[in-house]
Amino acid sequence: MRACWVLIVANCLALSACGGGPNDAAAKACAAEAATRMAGKTFEIDTKAFAASAKAESPDTYLLKAPVTFDKGLSTEYKQVCQCRARVDKSGASVLFMQFDWENADQVKQTSQ
Numbered sequence: 001m002r003a004c005w006v007l008i009v010a011n012c013l014a015l016s017a018c019g020g021g022p023n024d025a026a027a028k029a030c031a032a033e034a035a036t037r038m039a040g041k042t043f044e045i046d047t048k049a050f051a052a053s054a055k056a057e058s059p060d061t062y063l064l065k066a067p068v069t070f071d072k073g074l075s076t077e078y079k080q081v082c083q084c085r086a087r088v089d090k091s092g093a094s095v096l097f098m099q100f101d102w103e104n105a106d107q108v109k110q111t112s113q
Helices: 002-019 021-037 047-053
Strands: 043-045 055-058 061-070 078-089 092-101
Touching (some): 021 047, 043 047
Antiparallel strands (some): 043 061
């Protein structure tokens, strides 16, 4: 009987070590979706930053934000923020919404007169 409990505890510890929780699952789904949308471009997303930013909007839906670095190490390098809403349930994580917040700080704003 004791061996049975030891086996159950060992399996639980092994599963918890590879899981990471809903924040990590949502972050991985968001990073994968961004990679799909940015195919052919040189970019880098910090999945840990996505996971750290996760805010629960409902019991199974999370809003995540993280910077995306384009052309890292090049003279054309720039960063933008990616917002992602993901649902995490027993079947896994899926992206519901993704938005890149393009900043125009370097452009001159024109006003109508």
